[in-house]
Amino acid sequence: MRTQNNLDINLVRFSVWDQKARTTFMVAFLEVKFLIAVAAWELRLNRPFTPQDWQLINT
Structure with missing residues (x-):
């Protein structure tokens, strides 16, 4: 019986x-996806990611 209890624990x-x-x-997976998305955004716009970009995404 004791072994069964230990097994359950x-x-x-x-x-x-x-x-x-x-x-x-x-x-961690979501963070990696987020970083890839930001990197792709920066490559496409050829400039760093700024707070104004958040407003574009959220609207």
């Missing part, structure tokens, strides 16, 4: 860790 721990890892990966 380990599964819970692993699922929490797995959730954190998945969330971290998703955030």
Whole structure:
């Protein structure tokens, strides 16, 4: 019975860790996509990304 309890605790721990890892990966992936989008925007306009560009995107 004790082994079963330890197994359950380990599964819970692993699922929490797995959730954190998945969330971290998703955030990192979105950051990379964002950086690529900004780089593409800068290449297309041939100038740095400015706050005015945010207004263009948000409107």
